[in-house]
Amino acid sequence: MKFHQPDSELFIPDGITLPAALGRTTHLAVAAHQDDLEIMAASPILECFQSREKWFVGAVVTDGRGSPRAGLYEKYTDEEMWTVRRKEQKKAAVVGEYAALALFDHPSSHIKDGSDQKAVEDIAALLRVCKPQILYTHNLADKHDTHVGVALKTIAAARALPAAGRPQKVFGCEVWRDLDWMADNDKVGFDVSAQENLQAALLGVYDSQITGGKRYDLASMGRRRAHATYFASHGVDTATGIIFAMDLTPLVADPQRDIAEYIHGYIHRFAQDVAERFTRLGLNS
């Protein structure tokens, strides 16, 4: 299997042959950076962990060269950071028992260029071989350009597949800007109450980012806990961890569907929810 970037790589944690490793895929997530998979796709990682029938494949689109650095890593060059981040992502793939990990190694500039097809082709090539039932990527209202760029390229890649070969479900997950704002009926909630130890381990391998000054490990676990408690204002907590997602399936099932209009529908329903409450409370606008 050949991807565009010369240093792209397919890493198989358990060392079996490539066709066997990819052929067992059931869940596949495409993320922008090293550590995004573990923040946004904890649900499929946990679901596939120690399973014989379900296997998780992770794909990281960018190279990690421009990562922020501090502390132990302060004096690292871009090349050294590239090595460290790639090593950390592979550690997570081992800890999480991924079926495979694809490192596409694109510079962010490829992703921010809407006309650049290289990442789309790489993602499509992986999808064609892995044939996941469920596909995860970033959500379309994330506030990081590279994240939304990866989501758009992932949607384009899934749309390029023949209709029968497309994933049955596609979800946009939360990293930068969570999805608590969505109307409750629109929210897809993944219960990640189980194995907090494993979730913490997956987040904890990213020492260069955490020591580098961002407690993504604590913040991500805290967000999962907060979602579980604040999701429903009545009743007791039945889950202790929830990750929210946006259903992107209609955009892949119908390649003609307008993407901007689709996300605007979510924003419109949020605005409606706020407005209807005011009306109920007697505030006339």
Ligand SMILES: [Zn+2]
């Ligand atoms: Zn990211």
